[in-house]
Amino acid sequence: MKNKLIYLSVAAVFLTFTSCKNETNSDSGSEIKDYNRKETNFEFDEKIDSLVAQMTLEEKIGMLHGNSMFTTTGVERLGIPELKMADGPLGVREEISRDNWSPAGWDNDFATYYPASGALAATWNTEMAYTFGNSVGQELRARGKDMLLSPAINIVRTPLGGRTYEYMTEDPFLNKKMSVPLVVGLQDNDVMACIKHYAANNQETNRDIYDVQMDERTLREIYLPAFKASVTEANAYAIMGAYNKFRGEYLCENDYMLNKILRDEWGFKGVVVSDWAAVHSTVKSLENGLDIEMGTPKPFNEFFLADKLIAAAKAGEISEAEIDVHVKRILYVLFQVKAMGSKDRVKGSIATEAHYQDAYKIASEAVVLLKNENNTLPLKLEGVKSIAVIGNNATKKNALGGFGAGVKTKREVTPLEGLKNKLPESIKINYAEGYLERYDVKNKGKLGDITLNGPVTIDQLDPAKLQEAIEAAKNSDMAIVFAGSNRDYETEASDRRNLNLPFGQEELINKVRAVNPKTIVVLIAGAPFDIVDLNQKSPTLVWSWFNGSEGGNALIDVLLGNINPSGKLPWTMPKRIEDSPAHATNSFPGDKTVNYAEGILVGYRWFDTKNIEPLYPFGYGLSYTTFAFENTKTNKKSYASNETITVSVTVKNTGKVDGKEVVQLYASKSDSKISRAAQELKGFQKVWIAAGKSETITIQVPVKELAYYNVESKKWTVEPGNYTLKLGSSSRDIKKEIQINIK
Known part of the structure; x- marks a missing residue:
């Protein structure tokens, strides 16, 4: 018989027939989920x-x-x-x-x-x-x-x-x-x-x-x-x-x-x-x-x-x-999978409205608010009669593209289409492409090479396109630049040469901002880019992704405040490529051999252990509201290696907007006898909280999650002693700490 999975709210529990063995594992939920x-x-x-x-x-x-x-x-x-x-x-x-x-x-x-x-x-x-x-x-x-x-x-x-x-x-x-x-x-x-x-x-x-x-x-x-x-x-x-x-x-x-x-x-x-x-x-x-x-x-x-x-x-x-x-x-x-003539195999459905809404739900929770000085977002449209929409990424479709598997779809809502769907008809949209996609055609997609971003010409702005963008920005009450990357630039079979934003986009954004200070920058990309200068000069930054059939609608709903952003970065945004561990150790891309010289210090583990400040840390993402962590505690102070640590925290929405926060739990051991990262993610939970309200959540961490791999014994080993559990909203925004002891 086939196991059926029943998914129950945030504290979901995976259920199975009693004839199957239960395996308990830590998870992001308020209770341990049994992935049976x-x-x-x-x-x-x-x-x-x-x-x-x-x-x-x-x-x-x-x-x-x-x-x-x-x-x-x-x-x-x-x-x-x-x-x-x-x-x-x-x-x-x-x-x-x-x-x-x-x-x-x-x-x-x-x-x-x-x-x-x-x-x-x-x-x-x-x-x-x-x-x-x-x-x-x-x-x-x-x-x-x-x-x-x-x-x-x-x-x-x-x-x-x-x-x-x-x-x-x-x-x-x-x-x-x-x-x-x-x-x-x-x-x-x-x-x-x-x-x-x-x-x-x-x-x-x-x-x-x-x-x-x-x-x-x-x-x-x-x-x-x-x-x-x-x-x-x-x-x-x-x-x-x-x-x-x-x-x-x-x-x-x-x-x-x-x-x-x-x-x-x-x-x-x-x-x-x-x-x-x-x-x-x-x-x-x-x-x-x-x-x-x-x-x-x-x-x-x-x-x-x-x-x-x-x-x-x-x-x-x-x-x-x-x-x-x-x-x-x-x-x-x-x-x-019942492929051998079974008559009760799932029939399935495809390209349905329900599935488009699944894509929308994921996209709407993925958008990351990086910067929001003066609470520019959500957009305040009172008195706004015109908006300049600038950038090739406002109309770029990413379902297909690059050297890799895409999707043939009847629906891919772009940001420009999302704005047209969501804005009042009284607001005029002045669109300008702004920049042209240019590639090193000779090497584009050449398997096994770091190819894209070849000759300098790919970063040259087209004078006519630039002027069109400047005029649109001048003649609008505000401007939104949709910049970043696409699936022709980020592609299977080819790594990038560097972190630079391609196609002259930084120059474009600077010139648009010069004629219209009310400029919001939205980056659509799948990987980190060098946005240090952009971050310094732009009061408002939003990060979106190759975000699916409903990506444009989800993104615009975030900009308008119909959705409160709750995305968090799943990787570290470095200030320089040299700060990232594989590059700091000169171990990428290698020749015929690649030695992972950074060892266990991948991503934020490297930045935190080496005290290198990233541009944006792992787990980072802002909201239109604010949250406070209170009453943090564990169910006891000392644990055996076969027990589970239960951490509870009360999260209060201290702002005026309903929203979701991700409580992240990191563990560290300062007096370890072995080399360790400064801290490691060991639990998380996303929770929705109404404005002014509080929710108490629990995160359960089996002590075995604190183990390291002992090469000599070839076993996972929990080192006894004192550990610090850190609760925060990113790897660099730790709000509460708790000391525990492992026997």
């Missing part, structure tokens, strides 16, 4: 064994490699269907041709465009993560698919990463707490989540050849927690092996990562799928843990796990029993 995964189901073992016994060698091997861009071969005579996959970081990708990347030309494959994962992480709301997964899962089933090639849960190691917008966060705790409900929500719809890219895949430069070197503690504490939680708590059915090497071995044939950790330690029962064209061997790949080879650059029968595997089996280089192991894994997950 389904145990390995042996109900289908006899059926699977029977099917495998009837299959020919060729039929078995056909199931282990792509027979189209996004399917593997089934065995029709035995009722085994193709395993159907779809890309999906922003929603279900349009249908493409079976043997190349060109669109299939369907007229019924439009889908909802959901906010990018960076935006989802910025909500700091696990309910939104479940909503995201559940909504996308329904769309995947409506398209008749079995597996979503998502979510991407790699750590944001460098601000320059081309896929920072697609990854979630720099913090392993926030990462796993958002990943688990997303995977559960997705798989509640009889589909497989394929979590990626396993593992240590943190740059696009030379992504298919570079060899990551890092110490074991860094691997365990920073880069694996989200993958582990997705397997052991959410029971993810599939994992995608990454392109890169890890300690000298490609990750799609890495025995340590795929067999020893993933299967032996974590008990993973699902399938390992290669990234496209990430396989480099036949026998070694299978024996070291890969199950399915996918790719595109050559005929499907020429894949390593196709004709070459048939030849290897017939030559006795690999046993048929080994091949059977991988076929059985595939059959197992097909049974789990």
Whole structure:
């Protein structure tokens, strides 16, 4: 029987049938949530064994490699269907041709465009993560698919990463707490989540050849927690092996990562799928843990796990029993998602109004208010007759673009369209594009290079466009500049050269502000940029994202005050790229080898431990109201290593507007016998509070969350002694501290 997930308010509890084992884990909610995964189901073992016994060698091997861009071969005579996959970081990708990347030309494959994962992480709301997964899962089933090639849960190691917008966060705790409900929500719809890219895949430069070197503690504490939680708590059915090497071995044939950790330690029962064209061997790949080879650059029968595997089996280089192991894994997950002829499989729905509203809810909680001097926002429209709307990003659509999976959608509301939808008809909008997107065409999207932002000409403003923007600003009561980036500039397969805002936007903003001091700047991007000068000169700054089908409406509702902003940065905004750990240690991008020299000090851990001031810290985000923390306490002062710390705090809305605050709990140990970060996120909760009212929340932290990975004993170890628990609204805005003791 399939577990059903019941999601109950902020203090949600994941419920399961009593025959399943309960696993208690800390979470962002006011109570510990039980992410109860389904145990390995042996109900289908006899059926699977029977099917495998009837299959020919060729039929078995056909199931282990792509027979189209996004399917593997089934065995029709035995009722085994193709395993159907779809890309999906922003929603279900349009249908493409079976043997190349060109669109299939369907007229019924439009889908909802959901906010990018960076935006989802910025909500700091696990309910939104479940909503995201559940909504996308329904769309995947409506398209008749079995597996979503998502979510991407790699750590944001460098601000320059081309896929920072697609990854979630720099913090392993926030990462796993958002990943688990997303995977559960997705798989509640009889589909497989394929979590990626396993593992240590943190740059696009030379992504298919570079060899990551890092110490074991860094691997365990920073880069694996989200993958582990997705397997052991959410029971993810599939994992995608990454392109890169890890300690000298490609990750799609890495025995340590795929067999020893993933299967032996974590008990993973699902399938390992290669990234496209990430396989480099036949026998070694299978024996070291890969199950399915996918790719595109050559005929499907020429894949390593196709004709070459048939030849290897017939030559006795690999046993048929080994091949059977991988076929059985595939059959197992097909049974789990009811793909083997079940009549009660979820049917799904796609591009519905309900799903657009799911996208809106996520987008509206993702917008981050960075700066709001003089309470310029929300907009005060009394007496305003005209608004200048300036910037290419006011009309830029991001559902499609770049070198990566997008969404073909019928609805993508831009900021300009959002303003037209929301502003009174009496207010005139004076739009000017302001700047042109320019690229180094020669290198644009060139795989494996840091390419975009090439010749200086990309930052040259077009004189006519500039003058048009200046005139619009002059002749308007106020101006809003929509600047930032887009999915052609931030893209898979290419990291950025630097943190500079492209296309001459800073010059444009300065000249607009010079003729109209009432200028608000809205940045739309997925990764940090150098906005130090912009921050100094602009009294009002808003950060939005590649924010989905309803992104424009959500953003404008925030600007107008219909929504009180509650987004928090899921990564650190540095003042200089040299301040970020991978760059301070000169360990990005590397050549053929990349040494993660910063170790466990990733993101805010580096900034806080090294006393480097960021421009905006991890977890930062303002509101149109203010909050105070009171009556902070723990349920007791001393704990054993198997106990759970219960922290309670009363949060008061001291302003005049209803709003949401994210209470963030960090832990530190100043007298540790081991090297540690100055503080680490160990709990969070988002709470809605009416103006003038208070809410008391609890955050529960199992003591085991305070453990470090002991390399000598190869075990997670809780160091006894005194710890400080810090409660705040960002990593640099700590409001209350509590001392506890671990026995």
